[in-house]
Amino acid sequence: MASICQGKSSWPELLGVDGKCAVETIERENSLVEAIIVPEGSSIIEDFRCDRVWVWVDKDGIVYLVPAIG
Numbered sequence: 001m002a003s004i005c006q007g008k009s010s011w012p013e014l015l016g017v018d019g020k021c022a023v024e025t026i027e028r029e030n031s032l033v034e035a036i037i038v039p040e041g042s043s044i045i046e047d048f049r050c051d052r053v054w055v056w057v058d059k060d061g062i063v064y065l066v067p068a069i070g
Contacts, residue, residue: 005050
């Protein structure tokens with residue numbers, strides 16, 4: 001589904017990176033999205049949106065899932 005969205009849609013290179021740095025990188029590389037940090041174990045809204053990227057971080061604030069439009 002991400003193929004219908006404009007711009008870069010996933011950031012596998014951000015695995016293991018600090019969440020705040022990941023948000024800055026994502027929003028710089030695709031100005032059409034808002035990157036949102038989500039702590040491990042949190043609940044999210046499951047609807048698909050081209051303007052949102054969930055940035056899943058562990059207890060240390062490190063990205064542990066590939067951020068992607070969703």
